[in-house]
Amino acid sequence: MNYLAHLYFSDLTPDSCVGQLLPDCMAQRQLPDSVSDELARHIALHQFIDRFTDQHPDVLALKAQFQPPYRRFAGVLIDVFFDHVLAREWQQWHVQPIELFAHQVYAALADYQGPENDRLNALRHALLSHRWLPGYAYPLGVERALQGLDRRSRFKTPLAEAHQLLPDMYPEIATRFSSFFPELRAAVAAQKQHQ
Numbered sequence: 001m002n003y004l005a006h007l008y009f010s011d012l013t014p015d016s017c018v019g020q021l022l023p024d025c026m027a028q029r030q031l032p033d034s035v036s037d038e039l040a041r042h043i044a045l046h047q048f049i050d051r052f053t054d055q056h057p058d059v060l061a062l063k064a065q066f067q068p069p070y071r072r073f074a075g076v077l078i079d080v081f082f083d084h085v086l087a088r089e090w091q092q093w094h095v096q097p098i099e100l101f102a103h104q105v106y107a108a109l110a111d112y113q114g115p116e117n118d119r120l121n122a123l124r125h126a127l128l129s130h131r132w133l134p135g136y137a138y139p140l141g142v143e144r145a146l147q148g149l150d151r152r153s154r155f156k157t158p159l160a161e162a163h164q165l166l167p168d169m170y171p172e173i174a175t176r177f178s179s180f181f182p183e184l185r186a187a188v189a190a191q192k193q194h195q
Contacts, residue, residue, distance in 0.1 A: 014112040045192070
């Protein structure tokens with residue numbers, strides 16, 4: 001899952017929001033020996049969400065739909081496209097309007113005081129300055145997200161053009177998401193009870 005979906009499972013506190021972002025920005029070995037319990041729980045939850053997503057039959061079936069040169073990047077594309085579906089259908093999945101949810105996330109990210117590296121710092125400031133979470137609901141938001149991923153890549157990718165796949169693939173992506181996301185929510189709720 002990408003940023004919006006991971007943040008969906010935060011508790012809207014500084015450490016929970018950053019814990020849902022940090023594993024994409026900092027290797028486990030870079031973390032200090034001592035972090036808050038909340039940050040540690042959400043780092044572990046982020047990793048659980050990634051494992052659950054990568055192994056889910058709906059995600060595996062979607063990955064098989066991508067042709068070269070996109071097949072190699074199918075996991076990344078599904079993450080972004082699922083964020084698009086989540087943002088478009090937000091009212092079905094969350095009690096708050098997406099704008100209010102995003103405002104609370106931005107406030108939490110601004111208040112964060114824990115361990116950080118340049119990559120996490122850049123991501124926090126990009127989220128705060130560009131306020132792009134509700135933008136995932138729109139094709140332009142998806143295009144910008146994919147262009148950003150392409151820019152940050154260490155090698156040449158086709159991600160900047162991959163938004164062109166979305167119109168044709170959207171019906172299947174939305175169908176797969178509607179099957180997958182309730183199962184992810186249930187799995188996360190069970191995981192939180194055991195943490």
